[in-house]
Amino acid sequence: MEGVFITIEGVEGSGKSTQLLRLSQRLRRLGLPVVVSKEPGGTALGGELRHLLLERHASGETWCSEAELLLFYADRAQHLETVIRPALAEGKIVLVDRFEDSTRAYQGASGVAEASLDRLSELVLRGLKPRLTVLLDMDPEVSLQRVEVRNLALGGGFAETRFDEAELDFHRRVRNRFLVIAQNHPNRVALIPARNPVDEVEASIWSRVAPLLRSAGFGVD
Ligand code: TYD
Numbered sequence: 001m002e003g004v005f006i007t008i009e010g011v012e013g014s015g016k017s018t019q020l021l022r023l024s025q026r027l028r029r030l031g032l033p034v035v036v037s038k039e040p041g042g043t044a045l046g047g048e049l050r051h052l053l054l055e056r057h058a059s060g061e062t063w064c065s066e067a068e069l070l071l072f073y074a075d076r077a078q079h080l081e082t083v084i085r086p087a088l089a090e091g092k093i094v095l096v097d098r099f100e101d102s103t104r105a106y107q108g109a110s111g112v113a114e115a116s117l118d119r120l121s122e123l124v125l126r127g128l129k130p131r132l133t134v135l136l137d138m139d140p141e142v143s144l145q146r147v148e149v150r151n152l153a154l155g156g157g158f159a160e161t162r163f164d165e166a167e168l169d170f171h172r173r174v175r176n177r178f179l180v181i182a183q184n185h186p187n188r189v190a191l192i193p194a195r196n197p198v199d200e201v202e203a204s205i206w207s208r209v210a211p212l213l214r215s216a217g218f219g220v221d
Contacts (some may be wrong), residue, residue: 001031002214003088005128006209007099010136011175013143013150014194015201019136020097022202023209027093032218035087038097040075042083049075069107069120075122076100085128093213100125101133101189105177109170132212135182135207136194140171144193 008016020036025035041050047070056063076099087094104117144167182189190208195200213220 001091001217003090003092003094003128004132004213004218005084005088005094005096006132006134006212007096007101007104007130008134008136009101009208010194011138011140011143011171011178013140013146014138015198016097016136017136018198019134019201019205022198023205026206027095030220032213032220033090033092035083035092035094037079037083037094037170039040039079039099039102040072040081042075044173045078046075052212056193065107065110066116067114068110069103069112069116072103073106073120073124076103078126080124093218096130099130099133101135101178102183105174108177109173110125130188131216132208133185133189134208135178135189135191137175137179137191137199138194140168140175144168144171168199 008020010016024034024036039046040053041047052077053068053071056068079096084094084096100121103121108114108117179191182191190205192201192204192208196204210220
């Protein structure tokens with residue numbers, strides 16, 4: 001039996017990690033075979049790329065958008081080859097925190113042309129698509145405040161953690177791109193309002209995941 005590929009997407013601070021953890025715990029309690037991973041950083045190579053990508057301002061050099069894009073796809077190629085495809089072939093449920101839609105939303109919002117994304121996507125994904133994408137939707141003004149609070153709690157200074165107006169504007173564009181993806185792929189993407197209480201969000205996600213797993217032959221009752 002082929003496994004089931006599920007991704008979770010959304011702007012920073014939308015609660016992806018919490019929901020992914022809850023979903024994976026629920027599936028494990030049901031005795032189902034689950035693999036949980038993330039992008040960037042789901043492999044050893046990915047870990048190094050993640051470090052590069054997330055610390056990219058340290059050197060002070062501005063990266064051109066194609067260089068950045070290729071690093072995200074290098075991470076994805078290795079992740080698909082060594083983690084996602086093998087797990088699916090073994091019949092597992094594969095839950096991934098961020099995938100192709102993040103590239104479409106973030107790099108698209110940074111100005112990368114749709115045609116470049118299509119070409120790289122064809123090369124790396126070779127037609128593989130998630131069966132379900134959970135999109136946790138939230139106004140970035142609210143979600144980024146959550147991130148600021150979290151960063152402060154982790155000891156970051158206020159000046160370093162505050163998102164300025166330009167960043168907020170970027171994240172608004174990212175959110176809008178996610179919403180357009182959801183509109184264009186209504187069968188694949190479950191659009192879930194992420195401002196609701198955590199338990200409600202969890203229930204909404206489960207109401208989409210359970211029927212999918214049932215139809216794929218997994219016992220979830
Ligand atoms: P991460 O710490 O994983 O953020 P979060 O906890 O919100 O998921 O950082 C991942 C960052 O990388 C996030 O800002 C989104 C960005 N990203 C892209 O720009 N393109 C991509 O293809 C992916 C996978 C992530």
